[in-house]
Amino acid sequence: MIQHMLDGILVGAILSLGATGLTMVMHMLRFANFSHAELLSIGAYSALVFDAIFKSALPVFATQIGPLSMTLALGLAMILAMGITGASAVLFDRLVFRRVREKGDELSMVFASFGLALIIRNAIGLIFGLHTKLYSQDIVFATVLSRDPLLLVKPDQLATLGIALVIILALHLTLSRTNFGFALRAVAENPNLAQVNGINLQKMIVTVWVLGGGLAALAGVFYGLSNQITPTIGRDLVLPIFAATIVGGIGSIYGALLGGFIVGLAANLALLILPSGYSPSVPFLIILAVLLIRPNGLFGEART
Amino acid sequence: MKKLNNSKLALTLGTSIGLAMVAGSAMAQDCTTKIGAVLPTSVDWGRPIAETAQFAVDQVNAAGGVAGCEIEMVLRDTQVDPKVGVDAAKALVDLDGVQVLLGAVSSGVSMPILTSVSVPSNVMQMSCCSSSTAFTKLAEEGNTDGLFFRTFATTGVQAAVGAKVAADQGFSSVAILYKNDDWGQDLNNLIARDFEALGITVTASVAINDGQPSYRAEVTQALSGSPEALYLGLYPAEGTAAVREWLSLGGTQNMIMANSLKSDDFRENVGLQYLGSALGTDTASPRVASADAFVAAYIDRFDSEPNGPGLANSYDATMIALLAMEAAGKDATGDQIAASVASVTDPNGTPVTADTAGFAAARDVLAGGGTVMYQGATGNVRFDANGDVSAPAVVWKFTEGGTEEVQYLSLTEVDDFIASLN
Numbered sequence: 001m002i003q004h005m006l007d008g009i010l011v012g013a014i015l016s017l018g019a020t021g022l023t024m025v026m027h028m029l030r031f032a033n034f035s036h037a038e039l040l041s042i043g044a045y046s047a048l049v050f051d052a053i054f055k056s057a058l059p060v061f062a063t064q065i066g067p068l069s070m071t072l073a074l075g076l077a078m079i080l081a082m083g084i085t086g087a088s089a090v091l092f093d094r095l096v097f098r099r100v101r102e103k104g105d106e107l108s109m110v111f112a113s114f115g116l117a118l119i120i121r122n123a124i125g126l127i128f129g130l131h132t133k134l135y136s137q138d139i140v141f142a143t144v145l146s147r148d149p150l151l152l153v154k155p156d157q158l159a160t161l162g163i164a165l166v167i168i169l170a171l172h173l174t175l176s177r178t179n180f181g182f183a184l185r186a187v188a189e190n191p192n193l194a195q196v197n198g199i200n201l202q203k204m205i206v207t208v209w210v211l212g213g214g215l216a217a218l219a220g221v222f223y224g225l226s227n228q229i230t231p232t233i234g235r236d237l238v239l240p241i242f243a244a245t246i247v248g249g250i251g252s253i254y255g256a257l258l259g260g261f262i263v264g265l266a267a268n269l270a271l272l273i274l275p276s277g278y279s280p281s282v283p284f285l286i287i288l289a290v291l292l293i294r295p296n297g298l299f300g301e302a303r304t
Numbered sequence: 305m306k307k308l309n310n311s312k313l314a315l316t317l318g319t320s321i322g323l324a325m326v327a328g329s330a331m332a333q334d335c336t337t338k339i340g341a342v343l344p345t346s347v348d349w350g351r352p353i354a355e356t357a358q359f360a361v362d363q364v365n366a367a368g369g370v371a372g373c374e375i376e377m378v379l380r381d382t383q384v385d386p387k388v389g390v391d392a393a394k395a396l397v398d399l400d401g402v403q404v405l406l407g408a409v410s411s412g413v414s415m416p417i418l419t420s421v422s423v424p425s426n427v428m429q430m431s432c433c434s435s436s437t438a439f440t441k442l443a444e445e446g447n448t449d450g451l452f453f454r455t456f457a458t459t460g461v462q463a464a465v466g467a468k469v470a471a472d473q474g475f476s477s478v479a480i481l482y483k484n485d486d487w488g489q490d491l492n493n494l495i496a497r498d499f500e501a502l503g504i505t506v507t508a509s510v511a512i513n514d515g516q517p518s519y520r521a522e523v524t525q526a527l528s529g530s531p532e533a534l535y536l537g538l539y540p541a542e543g544t545a546a547v548r549e550w551l552s553l554g555g556t557q558n559m560i561m562a563n564s565l566k567s568d569d570f571r572e573n574v575g576l577q578y579l580g581s582a583l584g585t586d587t588a589s590p591r592v593a594s595a596d597a598f599v600a601a602y603i604d605r606f607d608s609e610p611n612g613p614g615l616a617n618s619y620d621a622t623m624i625a626l627l628a629m630e631a632a633g634k635d636a637t638g639d640q641i642a643a644s645v646a647s648v649t650d651p652n653g654t655p656v657t658a659d660t661a662g663f664a665a666a667r668d669v670l671a672g673g674g675t676v677m678y679q680g681a682t683g684n685v686r687f688d689a690n691g692d693v694s695a696p697a698v699v700w701k702f703t704e705g706g707t708e709e710v711q712y713l714s715l716t717e718v719d720d721f722i723a724s725l726n
Contacts, residue, residue, distance in 0.1 A: 277511035
């Protein structure tokens, strides 16, 4: 039970990061972006490339940090990957979403995002191959926290959780304490009114994409670190991430953060009562339950 | 068109020469018996299966046919579609009046043909390539009327050999991780039963779905019973993720793997250093003279090695069906032919080879009231009560360069072991 809760929190941290970016984009640009999860793949794969470059250029970076399988090279690669992913998110907006936004309606945007997701996924498969990749071939053994009940934790997962919590705190402080944060929230609330008050909407949209992409890249790297990297990361994670967003309420960053943990916990705890063959149904059930009971999510507000 | 005519001509010529060569020993053929073949000839790997069946028919005709009549194999395409397959089989039975159906390849096509054509029409069906244990279940429930046979080993062989490895290694408790699809569920049910028969405790059977965000919870569940070994009925992608998770959580390195994990990806990503005590299982082609003879004859006939799937199995299916028709006599019905299969695959019978001479020899033995042991392309074929065959197996392990055979289990050893489980 406790082990399952712990596992749920660790998975939840990854989902939270992915859902935060998604909820911001969904709220501000008012469409369900099914290509968001592909940004996780872009992040994971670009980190893989930079990691390999750093390791071969500066062997000193290839040593592992303490008990982690993460190296300094991967840490740096992760930061660069966040930048690359943010930039590609902006690029996709320029190339696809902005054009569709000007001509089509919300539904066109949704379809465009589906198409974009397919293109990104297959392009990654074409470049890197469909095989499983790993940041490190070594298996980092779990640390035993307690023998009875048996509690096992991998150092990597704790580090992931720690970093995710720090990022979440930073995000919270930015949103609640800075002018930039107020502007961001204002745009999310009402873009027209925000523009009247002198906020540059275009700049804000770019910022949201960069932020969303960066967080997605981080989630992608963490996912690759605790599992493995395949071109289908996006496809596999799109549903849990959407579930997290919907649970939290579209547009609510805090909701998305909490939603991620709720979905992660629910999926893990569900195994206590459901046979494991049914675990893929859990995100669907959560989405259904939330839409039936609280259509706007935990923190969402009704919108017209 | 021109080319087709030419090749047709060549074929006719070849056949006539072949016939002329054996004409001395052949009986007069003034009648024709039709048999039906429902095979997916419209897919690239289906065509050679049908050609191999025709090859066997040609050899038998060269020996003078069955019960004094020449055999004509009427071939119809299934398009790997159950509906098309059933229509084709129905037409063969109703219009051509065949008593024997060869096929189909996919279990999903063979099954509806069996239940809606073969059984109601009392026709014997012999499949070269269907592996599903659903047929075994159907036979056990008595719903095949003993009309169904196949020359392709079921998942049961893989499961039994996996259980044998566990027993040989002295493991007393095993956890199972299996892929959550038809194949994985089948394998899990079979091996769980085999473990039980050997007195090995199954501490947990956990289904693994593709593409999950984490396999942590599943692996934790499998770990909870502290098993001595882990059985893996998984594919490489989710297998890698699950096994890495398993090892990092302190799970045992005593692993038994299904043939699906015979993959370089899996070996590299899990790491050879952790796979030292991991043993895999697989079915193998028999290492007997009759199998080599088939390969030689095939190369002689088709100018290529029989490398496609199910070729040896297709050859044996056809040959055994024709031998059974010979044993059952002229104008025998499907159930009579099916009942005669045992007399041509009798382990105590006179050994006969899988070729023209072998068929002629079998005819003499059968005419004298004896039984024969058919030694075919897949070895000495022996059907169990459900019409299933088994296959030789190998136990393998990972090495630097790939995989290496640890142990070869001959057909007899596999059969005896499976028999000891029941």
